[in-house]
Amino acid sequence: MREEEAHSETPDFHVPYIYFPLHFQPETSTSVKGRHFYTLREAVAFLAGQLPRDWNLIVKEHPHHFRRLLKRVPGFYAQLAAIPNVVLVPHHSENGALGKHARAIACVSHSSITAHAVLSGKPVISLGASHIREAPNYFCVTTPAELREVMTRIATNDLVANHHAMDEFIRKLESSTFEGEFGERPDTLSESEWNRTMSLTATNIGQAIVEWLKLRQLAG
16 A cells, blocks of 8 residues: 555546546456456556657545455556556546546456446446447447557447447347346445345346256256
8 A cells, every 4th residue: 555655646537538447356357258357457558658748647546455454466566557547546536536537447358347437437448358239339349450449439439329239239138148246235225115126136146047957058
């Protein structure tokens, strides 16, 4: 935390920027789907290297890293802050303000912040595969050329501005997924609502497993 504090600063919202809230680790989004971007320093450098001229990449540590007493390697924050056009902000910075003023949100493969962003119309840059990759203005990139093209589209507002596209994505998402929750209870849910969610999760997971076994002719 002392190292992070020594290299973090207050962002300037008047400078165009991409917001990259770091993933805590270990996590599926990086450990399984991150490819070589499991090393988040490489993800930051890759994004920063293709920014439009005079743009910044604002980077914020995931607060779970401190809450759960997880460690980064020594020098991690110093290395991030040393990358040109990277602005490291304190981990307690408010996500709402950082996301609101950002031209786009970045992630390695997916996160709750990018899911909220794309559903609210904010473009997302993903460096790996994502289960919501078909959402409008959700860009999955793997090469510098692809990232440059996406950055240009974001800078020029060459984006999908069609509510029907989002409605169609949500329709497809609902038809291919089931209701459930694998995380912690959100503050917005009452105890009775949470109990209902947990009951649905248990039921739906069981049904999903049975259907999976049927497809492989392992269940009648």
